[in-house]
Amino acid sequence: MRLNWFLPFLRKKKKSETLAAPSLMMQWTMKILPRSWFADRVTGKPGLIRRLLKRVGPSVLSSPLRRFVQAACLLLFLFQFFYVCWPYSAQPVSDGEKSDGWRLIEVDESSQFHFEVEARPAWVGRHEQMLHLSNPAGDGAYIGAFAVSDTADNRISLRPTSDLTPEAFDQLLLADGTWSLSETEPNRWPSHYADDLQRKEFLPAELFLAIDPLVSLSTAIASRSWVWSLTCAAMILVVCVVIPRGFCGYLCPLGTLIDLFDWSTARRVKRFRVAHDGWWVHIKYYLLCGTLVAAMCGVLVSGYFAAIPVVTRGLLFLGDPLQSGMSHGWHLVPGMHLGHIFSIVLFAAVLGLGFLQPRFWCKYVCPSGAVFSLGNLFRLTERKVESTCINCNKCVEICPFDAIKPDFTTRTSDCTLCQTCGGVCPTQAIKFVERWNLVELKVENDPPTRETPLGRRGFLSLAAGSAAAIVGGTSVAVATRSFGARLDDPTTFRPVRPPGSVPEEKFLEMCIRCGECFKACPNNVLQVEGFQQGLEGLWTPMVNADWAGCESSCNACGQVCPTGAIRALPLEEKKVARMGLAIVNESTCLPLANREACQLCVDECNAAGYEAIEFVNVHTKVDGDGLPIDGSGFVAPVVLDDKCVGCGLCQTRCYAINVKEKHLLTSSAIVIEAGFGKEDRLMSGSYIQLREKERRRRLPSRNAGGSEFFVPEPLPAPASQLETQETNDPFGF
């Protein structure tokens, strides 16, 4: 096995030498592309490609493929974040045409349904046209989809496209009134947000988060449960056995962003530079150790430091307000609080470390990188230096990861196999080969590195660092827990979580605080929690229903969650998953307080299709006989707790109109609340089944007791014989 450098070394042909034939791949490429792009191998004159790369910079010239992969990954990450997770490209599907007044004439032996109407609209009746049949009178009952098989003036013959149920068939024959034909299924549950995300998500939107191994690893440890993204992390770790730390060198968008920051800004300021060695070079291991210790204590802090969550949150708090502000108006950007500031400062600090040294974060601090460094212990390939080395030090100078020792051999735990050193080596002494390749190697410790395997000082610093990590991790865990959410106390703050969130205790252990769900959430229903639950709830998503309500057609938050803290529910499940319960404030609600008529919440709930708020008459005036006076009092809202899912649309409406616009109230009179009995949060299993179980539990107790259809005596005389007088009538008339 030999991984060639990305750009072959170029030198003039010496007279006595015969040129080795280029590799097979190279021969093909040279056949396809113009001759002028390639170097002249006899004279050693560089071609167009090499001259262009040289212009861009030395690291691109020495390892162009690596820079290309880095750029592609950053662009992919930005594309997924700003386009795939951008919900506003969704457009509701129009209802299409609808035609009323169709009367069923006949069902014939060949299963054709013949309908008639007074005047057939032009759009109805194209051959094999798909039409949806419903009965607007009988509760808008939907029968199914039919195909047009024949058309005459005002008539049409339809053939069911799927097997009709006997019930639907009876309904067709027995229902009163006329039928409606429509191009789309009537009263269908809208799904445009969910569909739009699915359409755009040819790669999972949370791909980079899922392949950050620390995300899934620490989540699984903290919650003591299986996390689906562990498989992705395992895959990338397997890849990184072949290409050691390849994630850091090639894929990580934070690394690329840091490269850009270093190139554009940090390299111009020299005064903060620090040396290549010092106590800081092993921070990443201690940080990793600390976060894992905290995770073992059930507190998830790895999201504060793991690479991809850091860059996702940075883009969320800096880029997303710009994106939505500029495209949808600045009034739609929620305000910032201490939690935002804290995250932005942290992100700025990560970039700012570049002033100390290029990619200081990646080399010394990043705990995700530390996972790969440890993974490097099992590496199959590595960088080796041959004896042709002339000690020119070019490779040490260009190495972005400080992975080359003073004797020019490799610090194997840090090398990302980026091959930049190979490109600059004047003697082709650097090779990237299998680990056990020992051919023609350079002598080690020449010049001397002055590095000892583990000296006294090294041992002391290791001991001190490990102790600090363990103590730090534990104390962070203890502090977070004791000043945290305090879930056993029912009076503490309980935020409304996104639909499909796992139980609160597990949620706090599984939410990595990456911020992906905020980005995918239309209208910013999900907003960043600050310190309401102490450090334990920091940056977790919570519903701010004063701001907006959860869209009935959207299930994006669960789809983009990398850890499964919000389960990826299909829309059918999500629409019955209770994330909270609307509570009417009886002292402020306008009709309940006898102030004025208002039914905003009911209209909003019905429009969304939940029909979870119904009316009750209140403040009815009674006349002398105790009978109600028609027209007195108001109708007030009553929330049906078996139907309310806590989407918060009612609260949004009440707040927008009664508080913001009319200034009648100081806060919304209907508010969604979470907590025991107000929300259903399952680790696994179906919400539909849960609802069904509840429904069955409710029914039988109510249905007990005789409720037969009873006609009291005296009964009127039985049907008189009017039209049929036969004595032997088969129907008994």
Added chain:
Amino acid sequence: MQPPHPTRFTVSHSKFKVGRSTFSVLLGFFVCLMPTALRAEDLVEFLNGAKATGLMKEIRKEKREFDFEIQLGGRKLVRTYTFDKVHAVTMQGKRHILTPMVASPATDNSSESPASRTKAQVLELINTVGSTPPDWFDSTPLDYPKTLELDWPLNPNEKGWNNQKNVGQYKWDVINPNPGRWRSGLRLMHHLMTLHKNQPALLERDIKVVGEMYFELFQDYPRAAFWLRQAKVQVPEPQSIHLAECYWRMGNKQMALDMLNARSLPTNAIKLLGDMGQTDRAIQLAGAFAKMNRPHEAYLLAGDACRVAGRHQEAISFYQKVLDSPDARNEEYAKRYHGLARDCIEALNLTEKANVAKVADGAYRASSVGYSGAVEVEVRVTNHQIEEVKVTKHVEKQFYAAITDTTAQIVKKQSVRGIDATSRATITSQAIVNATAKALAKGAQ
């Protein structure tokens, strides 16, 4: 709309299936000549006008039902139908009528021409259909709060109001405003009847309530009539006018008029007389009420009666009388009646302008006073046709029927004239009509 006559079916049916070419007509003859026993050629005509061809499997006279086999996309489906769902069955060339045709309530609430029936047919309909439970009865759960006192006394025992205890107050507060609870509410009332079997006074009240509910909430005239007759409602009880309306809606105006031929009538008779086209009697009756104690209501109803009959000048003068009458029951009532009358006058004055033939294309909005606040409508006009009337804002409490029903009527008639108010939602209907007239006037060229 009247369902097409059966013979029309048979003719067009064959044209539909065979026809098209001489060859297939000839083939059709051959098919007709073949022995009928070979094929499933029994024909069932349902009450809604639909027909199905299939094979009669079994008739159970005592249960008043039969099994019928129908071919459906390669499957054979045997379904059981009760006699009261079926108009007629043709077996071996012989047609047996099982239930006389009902004009279905959903399609027939316009005042034009309810299907006409003899007195005997109406009574038969009431006895056959009216005495049966509706389709949804068995599948509707009996759902009421556990705290409800099912021995519902005639007069509430306690002074206060408790809709979780008193059935009447529960009906008023919880059932009436929620269309979703109408079915289970009616089921509850039926349940109460079984509980009050041996208490005649309570039972009589229950029966009356059931009849009223079928009438007001479901516009199910045969069942409403059946239960109102069971309760033996008499003029001048307000429910008796419901019964009269049932007769008229079922197709016998004379029966309704006979009932209204009494010395004293309740106020709601004015509206029924007006809707039935007895405008002069309606005006006369309104005059009598106006002299007694309720001038606002009486004149408003008289105005409505004139308006339905197209006598616009008279209608305006009656509405003017509402404005001129000083006192009502209270301030709130006076405000509402005056607002309504003003809107009606305005709408009538705009009627000429509201002629859709003179209205430019576009969407127009206007609002008018309804029962408990403004009702706003949006009218969309394209090519001098009313495309759509939509209620965009309202705070009406109950009887949403008006919101869909009245708007549909306006679109169907392409006019705001002669729109019949939905039962029990007169004021809301009226407000929608008025607002539509105003909106159309805005677009008049």
